[in-house]
Amino acid sequence: MNNNWLEKNTFHYSDFKDLFHLVEEKQKKNLKISLCLPTLNEEKTIAKEIIIMKSELMTRYPLVDEIVVIDSGSTDNTVEIAKSFGADVYDANEILPHLEKFKGKGENLWKALYITKGDIIVYIDADIKNIHHRFAYGLIGPLLLYDPIKYAKAFYDRPISIGKNKIRPTGGGRVTELVIRPLFSLFFPELTQILQPLSGEYAGYREVLEKLPFPIGYGVETSMILDIYEKWGLDVIAQVDLDRRIHRNQDTKALGRMSFAIIKTFINRQKRSGLIDLKNNLYDEIIQYNLVDSQYQPAVSKIIGFERPPMIEIPEYCEKFGIKK
Secondary structure: OOOHHHHHOEEEHHHHOOHHHHHHHHHHOOOOEEEEEEEOOOOOOHHHHHHHHHHHHHHHOOOOOEEEEEEOOOOOOHHHHHHHOOOEEEEHHHOOOOOOOOOOHHHHHHHHHHHOOOOEEEEOOOOEOOOOOHHHHHHHHHHHHOOOOOEEEEEEEOEEEEEOOEEEEEEOOHHHHHHHHHHHHHHOHHHHHOOOOOOOOEEEEHHHHOOOOEEOOOOHHHHHHHHHHHHHOHHHEEEEEEEEOOEOOOOHHHHHHHHHHHHHHHHHHHHHOOOOOOOOOOOOEEEEEEEEOOEEEEEEEEOOOOEEOOHHHOHHHHHHOOOOO
16 A cells, blocks of 8 residues: 555645735635535524624635525524524525435535535535634645645544533544444555545535435435546545544444445445455345333334435536536
């Protein structure tokens, strides 16, 4: 395995702290930049994210041109709060409404391509408790300053929240270490250099993102890396150390469902590319067990793993962006 990529394409967010320089490069290249926040019941954190990004990267430094919230049907006050702080808020179901409706983070990210105007789209999860504008400019930096780079991925220390205002310094990224890193080591050792392939923060050029299929659920981060690597190679990818990220942690069973979707996405990718040959179709249900009245009861979750096609294949998108097929 060649470690040149790790040395050459790994950055620290402080490498891009000169925001005047980033704005100059953006204007010189005549680019627009969109920030997308996918949401589902994020009323506790969404306001702070919008306030910080808007004040630092729109008002103080005109680096970001729009902040777009794509909501999956929140039942709390996420939508009202996001609107009140000046984000452009959309219900995912109302974007391309003639298509079959699905819920999931990947669905929101895919539909953001249709709604946003930017040449570069930055995706940031909406549940970050220690939000800072480095989460955006750190990912934008390599895309503006290094021409070969078309996609930038975050990595960070991931402490685990263990109660109100209490954190344990390590322990995050469990699915990465237990699922993705072993799979990458088995099939694509060079991809193990991507330190946190499942991080929820990344940015890319529209010309790349519009050509990728998007799993509607948890498999979207894995599929992006595999598809970009297959189409354009590892050198178009960068990773940026964003220092530390504190967010809402999930229990082990939730991580099991996430792992199921990710493994299924991974296997389907290898099947499609001819690297493996399956004798049977994969099942769509993960079976977990709960102890109820001294009896173990199965809890079955259906995870179909539907994928949206590349956005560039959608006629309405091509018409909106003047793409001739």
